[in-house]
Amino acid sequence: xxxxxxxxxxxxxxxxxxxxxxxxxxxxxxxxxxxxxxxxxxxxxxxxxxxxxxxxxxxxxxxxxxxxxxxxxxxxxxxxxxxxxxxxxxxxxxxxxxxxxxxxxxxxxxxxxxxxxxxxxxxxxxxxxxxxxxxxxxxxxxxxxxxxxxxxxxxxxxxxxxxxxxxxxxxxxxxxxxxxxxxxxxxxxxxxxxxxxxxxxxxxxxxxxxxxxxxxxxxxxxxxxxxxxxxxxxxxxxxxxxxxxxxxxxxxxxxxxxxxxxxxxxxxxxxxxxxxxxxxxxxxxxxxxxxxxxxxxxxxxxxxxxxxxxxxxxxxxxxxxxxxxxxxxx
Amino acid sequence: xxxxxxxxxxxxxxxxxxxxxxxxxxxxxxxxxxxxxxxxxxxxxxxxxxxxxxxxxxxxxxxxxxxxxxxxxxxxxxxxxxxxxxxxxxxxxxxxxxxxxxxxxxxxxxxxxxxxxxxxxxxxxxxxxxxxxxxxxxxxxxxxxxxxxxxxxxxxxxxxxxxxxxxxxxxxxxxxxxxxxxxxxxxxxxxxxxxxxxxxxxxxxxxxxxxxxxxxxxxxxxxxxxxxxxxxxxxxxxxxxxxxxxxxxxxxxxxxxxxxxxxxxxxxxxxxxxxxxxxxxx
Numbered sequence: 089x090x091x092x093x094x095x096x097x098x099x100x101x102x103x104x105x106x107x108x109x110x111x112x113x114x115x116x117x118x119x120x121x122x123x124x125x126x127x128x129x130x131x132x133x134x135x136x137x138x139x140x141x142x143x144x145x146x147x148x149x150x151x152x153x154x155x156x157x158x159x160x161x162x163x164x165x166x167x168x169x170x171x172x173x174x175x176x177x178x179x180x181x182x183x184x185x186x187x188x189x190x191x192x193x194x195x196x197x198x199x200x201x202x203x204x205x206x207x208x209x210x211x212x213x214x215x216x217x218x219x220x221x222x223x224x225x226x227x228x229x230x231x232x233x234x235x236x237x238x239x240x241x242x243x244x245x246x247x248x249x250x251x252x253x254x255x256x257x258x259x260x261x262x263x264x265x266x267x268x269x270x271x272x273x274x275x276x277x278x279x280x281x282x283x284x285x286x287x288x289x290x291x292x293x294x295x296x297x298x299x300x301x302x303x304x305x306x307x308x309x310x311x312x313x314x315x316x317x318x319x320x321x322x323x324x325x326x327x328x329x330x331x332x333x334x335x336x337x338x339x340x341x342x343x344x345x346x347x348x349x350x351x352x353x354x355x356x357x358x359x360x361x362x363x364x365x366x367x368x369x370x371x372x373x374x375x376x377x378x379x380x381x382x383x384x385x386x387x388x389x390x391x392x393x394x395x396x397x398x399x400x401x402x403x404x405x406x407x408x409x410x411x412x413x414x415x416x417x418x
Numbered sequence: 419x420x421x422x423x424x425x426x427x428x429x430x431x432x433x434x435x436x437x438x439x440x441x442x443x444x445x446x447x448x449x450x451x452x453x454x455x456x457x458x459x460x461x462x463x464x465x466x467x468x469x470x471x472x473x474x475x476x477x478x479x480x481x482x483x484x485x486x487x488x489x490x491x492x493x494x495x496x497x498x499x500x501x502x503x504x505x506x507x508x509x510x511x512x513x514x515x516x517x518x519x520x521x522x523x524x525x526x527x528x529x530x531x532x533x534x535x536x537x538x539x540x541x542x543x544x545x546x547x548x549x550x551x552x553x554x555x556x557x558x559x560x561x562x563x564x565x566x567x568x569x570x571x572x573x574x575x576x577x578x579x580x581x582x583x584x585x586x587x588x589x590x591x592x593x594x595x596x597x598x599x600x601x602x603x604x605x606x607x608x609x610x611x612x613x614x615x616x617x618x619x620x621x622x623x624x625x626x627x628x629x630x631x632x633x634x635x636x637x638x639x640x641x642x643x644x645x646x647x648x649x650x651x652x653x654x655x656x657x658x659x660x661x662x663x664x665x666x667x668x669x670x671x672x673x674x675x676x677x678x679x680x681x682x683x684x685x686x687x688x689x690x691x692x693x694x695x696x697x698x699x700x
Contacts, residue, residue: 139595159598166599172592176614186600189610234596241600 089150089244089277090115096135096145098128105131106142107301113294118271118278120288123298124324129281132298133247136279138162149245162245165238165276169250171230173222179233180205180218186241208236211270228259235267239274246278252287264291285325289313297321316340319412329382331406337413341406343385344369348394348402355405358382363398365391372396374404458676462669473659473667474674481647482655483674485563486632489570489651493631494624496571501578501623502616508579509586520583526575535569535640542568561643566651569637574627581623582616589615618693625689629682633675 091113098106106128113119121129134140136147138159146153154162173182187201196204209215212232222230231251238246251267252260268291271278282288288295289309296306297320305317316322322340323330329346331339349355361381362373370391374382382404386394396402463470473479507513508520526534540546542559552559559565593615597607613620635653642649650658652675660668 137599139599159595160601160603162599164599166596168592168596170592172596174593174597174611174614185597185602185610189597189600189602189606237596237600 091136091245091277091279092148092151093132093136094146094148096132096142096147098131098135098140098142104301106135108145109301109303110145111296111303111306113277113279115277116275117293118268118280118291119294119296120280120282120292121296121298122282122285122288122325124283127298128301129283129298130249133249133279133281136245137164137166137247139166163241163243165241165243165246167231167234167238167246167248167251169253171222171227171234171254173230173234173237175222178219178221179209179214179225182222182233183208183236183240185237204240208240211239212236226259227255228263231255231263232266235270239276243276246276248278248280250281250283253282253284260287267291289325295325297324299324316410316412322410322412327383329384329406331409334411337411339406339409339411341409343371343383345408346382346384346404346406347390348372348384348386348396348404350394350402352403355403358402358404360396360398360400360402363396374402376404455676458669458672461665462673464669465666469666470670470673473664473670476667478647478650479655479659479667479671482650482652482671485566485650486652488563489567489634489638490628490631492567493570493574494628497574497576497578497627498620498624500575501580501582502620504579505582505586506612509583510591523576523579523583526573531569531573531634531636532640534572535637538565538569538572538637538641560641561645561649563649565641566638566649569641570631570634573634573637574631577627577630578620578623581619581626585616585619618689618696622686622689622693625682625686629679629686632678632682 091111093109093111093113096106096109097104109128109132111119111132121132123129131140135142138154138157148154149162174185177185183205184201187196187204190196205218206215209218212235214229214232214236217225217229222233225233231254235251248267252263255263264287267280280288280291289312292309294306295309295312297304297312299320305312305321307315312321312325316325316328319338319340322328327343329341329343331341333339347355356376358374358376360372361375362371364371365388368388369385370388372384372386374384376382384404394402474483504523508516508523513519539560541548542552542565543549544553544560546560549560557564559568589612593611594607597611598604602610633653634651635657638651639654639657642651642654644650644654644658646658652671656668656671656675659671
């Protein structure tokens with residue numbers, strides 16, 4: 089189901105949490121709201137869910153205003169960062185909850201509910217865990233149960249609030265891929281809140297970068313990485329070197345868009361302070377005479393060609409520079 | 419679980435100090451807590467089983483037991499409902515004067531029960547604010563059962579609220595929000611999600627409240643009027659029989675009260691053990 093967010097504003101205790109935020113979420117898409125903590129992304133998600141009321145603006149679902157509807161009438165599936173499973177209910181009871189609380193006339197029969205729960209437990213690969221309590225599960229398992237519980241009521245929108253934030257890196261990567269596959273199969277319109285740019289980039293079709301109560305840029309992950317619209321986005325998404333002030337803003341270059349040379353004619357002088365060559369890329373830290381630090385990534389062949397070592401004097405030059413306006417300061 | 423073992427010898431206090439502290443504690447508990455309790459049971463039975471049972475079946479004693487049970491039941495119900503509501507309000511919402519309300523919650527603990535009783539007399543007595551109005555409508559509160567119930571409820575009001583407030587705060591709004599978003603009505607959310615999460619705390623508060631209500635003396639004494647067989651609770655009955663030198667009867671009733679206290683103590687330990695177990699597995 090398509091969602092349109094129109095001009096949402098919210099203030100709390102004199103602090104602006106959402107500042108005239110607008111966003112289109114097309115039917116069947118997977119959109120990530122990406123931003124640092126305090127940027128307003130979770131509040132935006134909660135307004136879409138109906139858990140918070142905005143001061144101004146509205147949320148349209150299929151062109152219809154929903155801001156006035158109660159949360160329980162919105163057909164929204166919501167997954168919390170800390171799972172929010174019902175601790176006294178078994179996995180099965182948790183998953184069945186949304187079906188069990190339906191008004192008698194709409195409630196499926198017991199057999200239908202049982203079959204639906206079986207199906208969902210299979211989907212999350214936890215068929216044999218139905219009788220366990222949430223406390224007997226690992227974090228990743230709990231979050232899968234929370235997802236199954238949200239999917240049980242066949243929501244028209246799935247909202248995920250930092251769903252993998254409390255999990256360790258490996259489980260997080262697995263669940264991320266699983267979520268993407270799930271979305272490819274189910275095609276439920278999904279909004280994912282995260283502060284992890286890698287997660288947003290890997291999972292989403294569209295990323296909306298939020299900063300200080302506003303959306304700074306919306307686009308395909310690749311566009312956001314290659315063509316950041318503001319200095320904030322440039323710094324927040326991937327690593328970025330801030331080079332110097334130029335007319336109209338600041339020059340930036342990605343670490344992999346820089347090259348080193350031993351010829352003084354090839355760039356500014358710099359000294360290598362740190363060299364880590366693990367994996368396909370070598371990561372180098374450089375000190376400029378001005379005291380500024382730069383991060384440079386070289387391929388392994390290039391590193392071997394140059395025969396670099398820590399403490400060595402080199403000459404650095406960006407291959408590709410982007411000039412961005414913006415008041416973002418380190 | 420934290421390590422509860424005592425530190426090894428050498429780093430701990432000297433042995434003589436540990437023995438002295440242990441001895442002081444044991445002697446104190448024996449002399450001031452256990453001995454009086456044993457003495458109550460001994461005195462109650464000193465005139466034989468028959469006298470003991472007869473004193474409990476005495477008409478006035480039975481009436482006192484019934485009134486004590488009634489006022490305890492009412493106090494538990496009132497304190498339970500009020501406690502749930504207050505804990506939910508103060509634990510979930512920021513209302514104006516939040517800190518003040520939390521402090522007011524403790525008022526019945528801070529105030530002397532006798533003063534609490536007097537407050538009700540000043541409010542509902544014949545010379546009080548509402549007294550004449552109540553009298554015109556044929557209702558008597560002071561020197562009657564409603565007054566005793568009110569006084570008991572007042573004194574025990576905070577137990578459940580105090581017990582639940584931190585639990586409500588710790589529970590957080592998330593599971594309730596999750597239930598709502600899954601389509602549960604507010605009532606379904608309360609019965610299926612909130613209450614089960616609070617049940618041990620609620621039970622614990624209710625037991626504390628009941629044991630306090632059974633033993634309440636000061637506030638009830640002021641509003642009771644001491645009418646035999648009508649407005650005497652068990653503690654008042656014990657005092658009255660004792661003052662009339664009916665030691666056997668007084669101690670028999672005291673035994674009953676002590677037994678009820680011991681039962682609630684046992685229940686309380688059981689509930690806090692279960693609650694801890696649930697918490698640890700959560």
